[in-house]
Amino acid sequence: MGDFLQSELEKAQQCLLETYELAESYGDNEEKDKSKYLQLMEQICQIRKDAIRNEDALKVAMEERTIADFESVFQGTIKRAEKNVQAKKTREYKAFSDRLEDISRSASGEILPSTTNKDGALIEMDMQVNINDPITKKRMIDPVKNINCGHIYERTSIQDAIQIKPKLRCPVAGCGNNQYINMAHLKSDNALKLHLQRIAKTQTTIWCTTLTV
Ligand SMILES: [Zn+2]
Structure with missing residues (x-):
């Protein structure tokens, strides 16, 4: 995946965590709703997975000699990959969800650093x-x-x-x-x-x- 996209996605993720941290200290219940942050994180993971999938499919398809073959291999690879794309199962998503839990627990005083x-x-x-x-x-x-x-x-x-x-x-x-x-x-x-x-x-x-x- 391109470095630029990767770093933009990381920034977005960091931003979400910081927003949640602020919401935990100063926000109301609606702003503290973890599921919203998780939904956004799911989208970020989805974008990341799509980008990786497209890049892989492109690599495979590049081997083909004709445009028609390129097209069909590219689409075929993407379709096969689509079945196992599950943003919620990515390592990034899990790490993010753990971070949210930590922030929420330390804000409520349940755990100490x-x-x-x-x-x-x-x-x-x-x-x-x-x-x-x-x-x-x-x-x-x-x-x-x-x-x-x-x-x-x-x-x-x-x-x-x-x-x-x-x-x-x-x-x-x-x-x-x-x-x-x-x-x-x-x-x-x-x-x-x-x-x-x-x-x-x-x-x-x-x-x-x-x-x-
Ligand atoms: Zn006060």
């Missing part, structure tokens, strides 16, 4: 933005996520803040979400909660070890 999994301290650094409540700046215990912008607050501190100021917008600096927060917008972030519990446990252990040394 794999390199930081073993080391509590590293995880903490990685998650620093998320583990402190933006209002009190204290480590959160019961985090809730604003479904409109994805920002996370400590449950009690956001509740208190709404009571003091009923027309409260997301208190995170630079947040583009202009809606007033109400409790219906807040969803428990159980994955982060678990993570916070794990950090607390690790730190207690370190603390106890230090004391007994």
Whole structure:
């Protein structure tokens, strides 16, 4: 396949992933719909397979001496190849679909970057933005996520803040979400909660070890 087409297809694919990543952080449910991205990726894979198929058929047909033979060999090769063209079965499609899963899981906090999994301290650094409540700046215990912008607050501190100021917008600096927060917008972030519990446990252990040394 031509290098130009190949690199254009790769660009399109990368673009799709980036769009999905943005949608996961800032988009609504419709924008987060993975099936749309998969459909587009299927088309990209189809174009790639078609291009490879045409190129192969062309190579075979080039051996023929007459235009009529060229034509029939070319069409015949394409037809035979058509039967096993299945974009969804390509390696690229599978890799893309795995990437989507990863992005979606890391956005929902179910997994942490794999390199930081073993080391509590590293995880903490990685998650620093998320583990402190933006209002009190204290480590959160019961985090809730604003479904409109994805920002996370400590449950009690956001509740208190709404009571003091009923027309409260997301208190995170630079947040583009202009809606007033109400409790219906807040969803428990159980994955982060678990993570916070794990950090607390690790730190207690370190603390106890230090004391007994
Ligand atoms: Zn926000």
